[in-house]
Amino acid sequence: MALLQIAEPGQTQKPHQRKVAVGIDLGTTHSLVATVRSGEAQIIPASTGERLLESVVYYPKVGQPHVGASAITHATDDPNNTIFSIKRMMGRGFEDVVHLGAQFTYRFTDKRQGMPELITNQGIVSPVQVSAEILRCLSCRAKQALGQDVDGVVITVPAYFDDAQRQATSDAARLVGLNVLRLINEPTAAAVAYGLEQGDEKVIVVYDFGGGTFDISILHLHKGVFEVLATGGDSALGGDDFDRELALWLSEQANIDENPDAGLQRYLLSQAKHIKEALTDKFHVDIHLQFTSEQQAIDWQGSIGREDFESLISNLVQKTLIATRKTLRDAKLTVEEIDEVVLVGGSTRVPLVRSRVAEYFSVEPRCDINPDEVVAIGAAIQADVLIGNRPDHDTVLLDVLPLSLGIETMGGLVEKIIPRNTPIPVTRAQDFTTYQDGQTGLKVHVLQGDRELVDDCRSLAQFNLTGIPPLVAGAAHIRVTFQVDADGLLSVSAQELSTGAESKTVVKPSYGLSEEDIIRMINDSMSHAADDMQKRQLQEQRTEADRLIVAILAAVDSDGEQLLSDAERQSITAEISTLQSVSEGDDYSAIKNQIEQLNEATKEFAAKRMNAGIHDALVGNRVDDLSEDELNHA
Amino acid sequence: MAAENYFQAFGIEPSYDVNLRELKKAYRDKQQQSHPDRFAHQDASVQRQAVQATALNNEMFQTLSSAVKRGHYLLGLNGVDFDIETYTVTDTDMLINQLNYREQLNDIKQNKDFPSLMNLLDSVTEKQRTIEAQLTSLFGENTTENAEQIKASLCELQFFNKLASEIELVEEHLMD
Numbered sequence: 185m186a187l188l189q190i191a192e193p194g195q196t197q198k199p200h201q202r203k204v205a206v207g208i209d210l211g212t213t214h215s216l217v218a219t220v221r222s223g224e225a226q227i228i229p230a231s232t233g234e235r236l237l238e239s240v241v242y243y244p245k246v247g248q249p250h251v252g253a254s255a256i257t258h259a260t261d262d263p264n265n266t267i268f269s270i271k272r273m274m275g276r277g278f279e280d281v282v283h284l285g286a287q288f289t290y291r292f293t294d295k296r297q298g299m300p301e302l303i304t305n306q307g308i309v310s311p312v313q314v315s316a317e318i319l320r321c322l323s324c325r326a327k328q329a330l331g332q333d334v335d336g337v338v339i340t341v342p343a344y345f346d347d348a349q350r351q352a353t354s355d356a357a358r359l360v361g362l363n364v365l366r367l368i369n370e371p372t373a374a375a376v377a378y379g380l381e382q383g384d385e386k387v388i389v390v391y392d393f394g395g396g397t398f399d400i401s402i403l404h405l406h407k408g409v410f411e412v413l414a415t416g417g418d419s420a421l422g423g424d425d426f427d428r429e430l431a432l433w434l435s436e437q438a439n440i441d442e443n444p445d446a447g448l449q450r451y452l453l454s455q456a457k458h459i460k461e462a463l464t465d466k467f468h469v470d471i472h473l474q475f476t477s478e479q480q481a482i483d484w485q486g487s488i489g490r491e492d493f494e495s496l497i498s499n500l501v502q503k504t505l506i507a508t509r510k511t512l513r514d515a516k517l518t519v520e521e522i523d524e525v526v527l528v529g530g531s532t533r534v535p536l537v538r539s540r541v542a543e544y545f546s547v548e549p550r551c552d553i554n555p556d557e558v559v560a561i562g563a564a565i566q567a568d569v570l571i572g573n574r575p576d577h578d579t580v581l582l583d584v585l586p587l588s589l590g591i592e593t594m595g596g597l598v599e600k601i602i603p604r605n606t607p608i609p610v611t612r613a614q615d616f617t618t619y620q621d622g623q624t625g626l627k628v629h630v631l632q633g634d635r636e637l638v639d640d641c642r643s644l645a646q647f648n649l650t651g652i653p654p655l656v657a658g659a660a661h662i663r664v665t666f667q668v669d670a671d672g673l674l675s676v677s678a679q680e681l682s683t684g685a686e687s688k689t690v691v692k693p694s695y696g697l698s699e700e701d702i703i704r705m706i707n708d709s710m711s712h713a714a715d716d717m718q719k720r721q722l723q724e725q726r727t728e729a730d731r732l733i734v735a736i737l738a739a740v741d742s743d744g745e746q747l748l749s750d751a752e753r754q755s756i757t758a759e760i761s762t763l764q765s766v767s768e769g770d771d772y773s774a775i776k777n778q779i780e781q782l783n784e785a786t787k788e789f790a791a792k793r794m795n796a797g798i799h800d801a802l803v804g805n806r807v808d809d810l811s812e813d814e815l816n817h818a
Numbered sequence: 819m820a821a822e823n824y825f826q827a828f829g830i831e832p833s834y835d836v837n838l839r840e841l842k843k844a845y846r847d848k849q850q851q852s853h854p855d856r857f858a859h860q861d862a863s864v865q866r867q868a869v870q871a872t873a874l875n876n877e878m879f880q881t882l883s884s885a886v887k888r889g890h891y892l893l894g895l896n897g898v899d900f901d902i903e904t905y906t907v908t909d910t911d912m913l914i915n916q917l918n919y920r921e922q923l924n925d926i927k928q929n930k931d932f933p934s935l936m937n938l939l940d941s942v943t944e945k946q947r948t949i950e951a952q953l954t955s956l957f958g959e960n961t962t963e964n965a966e967q968i969k970a971s972l973c974e975l976q977f978f979n980k981l982a983s984e985i986e987l988v989e990e991h992l993m994d
Contacts, residue, residue: 409849510990572858608876611870
């Protein structure tokens, strides 16, 4: 068997051609963008100085969606149009979102298949579009700060994200025209940021506890190779859950109705978040709740101790350690074999989390890089490598498949084709046959997950293989090839082996967007953009026409008598009335042409006025210094 | 570089008794050379090649690092056709033995008997090692002559591997 010849890296790159690549941490509660400048990875702040961008999008009745802090200001007055934690809905189904529960106060369409859709002031939007707004905002931030277009991005995703969730993230980037160099796992990015691959071979654990997800990854590091040995976690567990526990506690303490309305709920959650953060440095926090909603008015004072809070969240922290143990087992390692532990994510600021992790591994975890920023920093470093700015660097990230891939077999069971934690990229072929004489089609249902029943796994796609030659049952031999690329994205192809006929696969992603959806959305946004631009140009030309007409009429009024012949005067008046009528129409270029025409027609008049003007000016300014002659020559 | 087989691709001699550390090292070196990350800034065809090369590298490594798959592959290299999925075990002792193990695991699951589960896991691990040692010597002598014995041993090893992962599942279940 011949192995492929691989070209030397960087050989097509010219030495001075430095490209701009950024790393984006698209988080549940906040997002960041970072880049490598003068050899150093740094966060790109907003022009106003903020480093974090809240992952919140507000859809106003008119105008562009707001992202970040300005969106949050609408959380209380217009909660239905202020979208928080959209990452939790990426690539998920309606059922999942219902399961996530009361935290979502938005209105959904009644579509039950695929990703849920939100009803906003600006119509129906999918989670992919909401995420795209956040990405657009970050890429603008980068463009402004760096003064040039971004050539490529690395976007981080939780290692635990399945194919549908990764695909949704990648689609969001495509919607805003970003060139995705790679999706990398957040924990791997954190390891890259710490530069732990230098020096001796070691095994590290990245404990990533963010706002909405918990990820645990075990990596083997050696000489620029980051090899993920195993990954695990819980994609629906995060610091937001701490807030929710605390908000529940608050409503019990303050005797708040069991089902607070959306505004009050949001208020309680934001108070809970503040209290949680305050308890990181303090042992005791005083609380004053003041809120008036349609339902009830609340005015409550009280306090909470750190231990009270810790007992509220203790089970949640325990859940992370159970997931950790499971992942260690997958990596066939024991706690003692772990050399370093890296903490990532805002929730690792909670003292109980730190102490439990330190206790579990018997090592002091590393947290010297800001846990909110470390992922974006790592992504920026890897983006710089991938875009080709560091030809001498051969950092490679060897990832594994986070969840097994399988297909549906008889009786609603899942047959695993690629088990979880298999290193990727990976290609695996599976052979199928027909069960009826003359059968020409075959339906394949691809799933991801580690449970045995179809219903317990995530449906990724349904494939219809058509064009199978009609043969007796069991004679056709169809080979379906599954390929997972380095980003963890799946693609499928199929071939009938006995005749060599290529079967056609019609891919219907269960959660992601179909190719047509994407193209439609991109076109929509482009034609909207084009629309907007035309409207603006039209408005500009109309304003210009008005301004010109007013100026010429005023000039004719004051100097026409003296400087224009009757014929000249009539021609100008005719041009003016033509311009007035075209500018009532919608054709901006016609207006533009007529403006030029009018300018042309009044050129001579303008010149004469200029001379007269100079004359007047000279007369006005220097009349005492100049002789009559000189004035006449002027 | 063209390689005749998976072993050669990693620069090691075709044998059942592979040095897993050496194999792993060769694999990592290869991954570093071919991984798509190194070609991200190049055109799509180069990237596609890199994905294919890396996927192949992963496949080769997975095959050689698994005791069952390596044996299966080595039989193939020696011209012995073997489909482990359809192979019928004829040794009745082995079958009865397997049934006993399953019953034992079921009882432990019912009684939530954690200590016995650990004992069972130990004895299964012991069994796996013994069979792997047997396979090493069978392959070391004459693969073609020992083919039938090798097939039986590989089947038995596969059984114990599956049993071990079931034990781990039960263990997780008991601990949660």
